Amino acid sequence: MGPILRIEKLEKSFGGVTAVDGIDFEVNPHQIKALIGPNGAGKTTIFNLISGIYPITSGTIRFKGQKINGLKSYVIAEKGVSRTFQNVQLFENMSVLENVMVGRHCRTRSGLFAAILNSKKTRAEEKRIREYSLEMLSFVGLEAKRDEVASSLVFQQQKLLEFARALATEPELILLDEPVAGLSVPETDEMVQLIYRIREIGITILLVEHDMGMVMEVSEEVVVLNSGQVIAEGTPRQVQNNEAVITAYLGKRETENASYTKS
């Protein structure tokens, strides 16, 4: 089986600024892979390109061998790519359950006329949407909060709700944008366990994260970006010992800098 996601020569510029500068990498099925890099390296931009929020400048993005760049976001979701957001993006004034039910939208059909007539078939579908969504809520452990307004949840619960909503779309690939940012150490552990459980049900995971402890623990492979380019790729151990990576994160050795300023 080939890679579930293949990114080739991907480029994105905003006006004159090149945010993503010719990137290649692959994600294999059932893998947990991480994209890391300093702020502004282009990680979130890559997520936004994969989920069709911005049009790409050049290159290709293939999902299960099929080109998905140029497709609308909702079509990409239908194909089986879902995501969470760096700054939690819930439908704030809707209930917890309704948020997840919106995630179920792309797997169901009843349109405007079906809604107006409200036939038996439509009501049966609505019931299935509700049941599936409740299952997703209990998967992340939020079933007790189902009727609360999404914005009333505490931060960790809001993150879990985003997971449940993404899972309701029945994704094969899920993009997690900083899943543990802002969480305490025990909360991070819980989130890591949830990520393992998501992988267990057959979903491939690509994540962006700044918490290096967490990244090195969960990821099988890591892609390191700097200034829109891939500077290293490999297992967490390989990447940690890579000279280019150390330079990107920590800067050059003091002696080199010193000799530079003297000359």
Next chain:
Amino acid sequence: MAMPLGLGNSYYLNVLVFVGIHSLITIGLSLLMGYAGQISLGQAAFFGLGAYTSGILSTKFGVSPWLALLAAIFVTGGIAFLIGAPALKLKGHYLAMATLAFGYIVYIIFNQASSLTGGPSGFGQIPRFKLGNFLFKTDVHYYYLVWILVIIALLISLNITHSRVGRALRSIHAGELTANVMGVNTAKYKIQIFVLSAVYASVAGSLYAHFITFLNPSPFGFHFSIVLVTMVVVGGVASVWGAMIGAALLTILPEYLRAFQDYDILIYGSILLLIMVFLPKGLFVGIFDLVKKRKNR
């Protein structure tokens, strides 16, 4: 509402017919504004397009008023689709400006296309609705006809708000980009609900034309579009019931305020201002909240 005869007075009945006609428009507009989160400052134009299509077809081409009402739905809905497809790509103030401009263009056409519309002075002798041998001619007849349609519109709207589509609309309101990424075809639902709200306004327009039996452009201008938006906001933008309450208040209030003669606009404005200051979520939700507060005391 149930027994108009109890009111006895034909003048009040006439006002209630107008409350119904305005409710039809605001119920549709509240779906667009309160649920989908899109604004239209051109809703009076759709009301006018319904009225003029119905009026012209029945008066100048001898089409039955019922068929004319149906034809008006297709004409108005079609125009709404053509306008909405590009306009709904705009957001916030820009969408407001685009729909406002559309409303103004339609108003100019009503004034200028004299051979069809009779220009600023309009045209009359529009036939009334007929059911077999029964002619809808009194205010009582129209009261029932209009309010039956309001109830149908209300049931349709409530079904939509409680459905998968209604949930999609609310997700668009809460975060259009997120909704899209989560698999909601946001463009499709925005245009559908825009067309539906135009169709509601068109039906209201046809009822108006065959009730008043005379049309001129002045009720269909920019001012009335603003009044419609105000009705929805004052009633409570997040509920179709609020839309009806707003329509009732803003239709009935000016009638009562006539007693104050020159001061009526001043009092009217003050009442709206007070409602928005003290009940910013609108009358429907606001009154509920007030009752709750009382109970909790």
